[in-house]
Amino acid sequence: MDNADKLLIDTLFENGKTPLKELAAKVGLSAPSTSERLKRLEERGVIKGYTLNVASDQIGYPLRAIVRVSPMPGQLQRVTKLIQQTAEITECDKVTGEDCFVCKIHLKSIEQLDLILDSISQYAATNSSIIKSSPVKRRLPPL
Amino acid sequence: MDNADKLLIDTLFENGKTPLKELAAKVGLSAPSTSERLKRLEERGVIKGYTLNVASDQIGYPLRAIVRVSPMPGQLQRVTKLIQQTAEITECDKVTGEDCFVCKIHLKSIEQLDLILDSISQYAATNSSIIKSSPVKRRLPPL
DNA sequence: TCATTTCGCCTAATTATGTTCGGTATATTG
DNA sequence: CAATATACCGAACATAATTAGGCGAAATGA
Numbered sequence: 001m002d003n004a005d006k007l008l009i010d011t012l013f014e015n016g017k018t019p020l021k022e023l024a025a026k027v028g029l030s031a032p033s034t035s036e037r038l039k040r041l042e043e044r045g046v047i048k049g050y051t052l053n054v055a056s057d058q059i060g061y062p063l064r065a066i067v068r069v070s071p072m073p074g075q076l077q078r079v080t081k082l083i084q085q086t087a088e089i090t091e092c093d094k095v096t097g098e099d100c101f102v103c104k105i106h107l108k109s110i111e112q113l114d115l116i117l118d119s120i121s122q123y124a125a126t127n128s129s130i131i132k133s134s135p136v137k138r139r140l141p142p143l
Numbered sequence: 144m145d146n147a148d149k150l151l152i153d154t155l156f157e158n159g160k161t162p163l164k165e166l167a168a169k170v171g172l173s174a175p176s177t178s179e180r181l182k183r184l185e186e187r188g189v190i191k192g193y194t195l196n197v198a199s200d201q202i203g204y205p206l207r208a209i210v211r212v213s214p215m216p217g218q219l220q221r222v223t224k225l226i227q228q229t230a231e232i233t234e235c236d237k238v239t240g241e242d243c244f245v246c247k248i249h250l251k252s253i254e255q256l257d258l259i260l261d262s263i264s265q266y267a268a269t270n271s272s273i274i275k276s277s278p279v280k281r282r283l284p285p286l
Numbered sequence: 287t288c289a290t291t292t293c294g295c296c297t298a299a300t301t302a303t304g305t306t307c308g309g310t311a312t313a314t315t316g
Numbered sequence: 317c318a319a320t321a322t323a324c325c326g327a328a329c330a331t332a333a334t335t336a337g338g339c340g341a342a343a344t345g346a
Contacts, residue, residue, distance in 0.1 A: 175324080176325075179323075
């Protein structure tokens with residue numbers, strides 16, 4: 001991971017469709033060499049894939065929430081499965097400490113939150129917070 | 144947003160580099176029409192951009208944590224700025240409820256967490272959880 | 287030390303991919 | 317019901333990415 005590799009990752013994180021030519025110019029290499037670099041980054045698993053940023057409010061989800069979930073004794077497996085099967089839960093991390101899971105949920109309405117929490121509450125205690133804004137948008141840590 | 148548009152978004156979310164030809168085949172349209180669809184999705188702001196999935200452990204960050212941050216009275220502005228300026232904080236949402244912020248942090252080591260928390264703790268109470276696994280990887284809600 | 291291999295790079299040619307350009311059918315509107 | 321707008325198509329064109337062949341510097345090993 002030299003400077004060129006870092007620049008490639010940084011640039012592609014900003015715009016995953018940056019043309020090879022432009023990438024090559026930025027790192028000061030030829031197109032084929034740059035392509036080789038990328039291939040190696042992919043093979044090494046540094047670059048796991050290319051994806052989209054979608055505006056969730058444009059696809060019918062004006063609300064987002066963060067829900068902390070603490071399964072009741074003996075319900076860990078069930079709750080894990082339930083979380084994975086709830087399509088509106090778009091991200092979930094299992095963490096140390098009091099709460100077991102921290103989930104991000106996309107919602108069509110507040111009512112939908114109630115609905116989803118109800119389905120969980122038989123097996124876990126939950127703590128919900130509506131997202132009001134995002135002071136830090138997804139970004140890379142320093143390379 | 145008809146079925147074709149949804150398929151395009153779903154497919155590109157999985158692989159942001161899916162060739163137009165393949166997208167066209169999938170939605171049953173010609174390449175130019177598919178390209179038009181994409182352009183409109185971008186113009187309407189549904190597709191906000193293309194980006195990368197990077198393996199954070201491959202770029203020197205084997206640990207991730209979720210930190211909830213509750214600024215002390217009168218320190219909201221300062222804390223907001225501090226969070227934004229802390230490069231290891233790769234995501235932060237401002238939420239309703241007890242805690243004001245929920246942050247995701249990428250870490251080189253546990254010591255680094257201590258360091259970062261120290262810099263915040265003069266202005267806010269914090270509650271940290273180390274991420275042990277991610278039962279739900281980032282995905283789209285139902286389209 | 288000097289031959290040998292490996293590696294990363296280059297340019298040029300080739301192939302793949304995406305866009306533009308008429309032009310048509312089907313809705314939409316005055 | 318004519319006029320316009322929309323979404324689509326195939327063919328031609330333009331752009332972008334990959335492959336092929338070869339060069340030079342650093343690492344490897346006799």
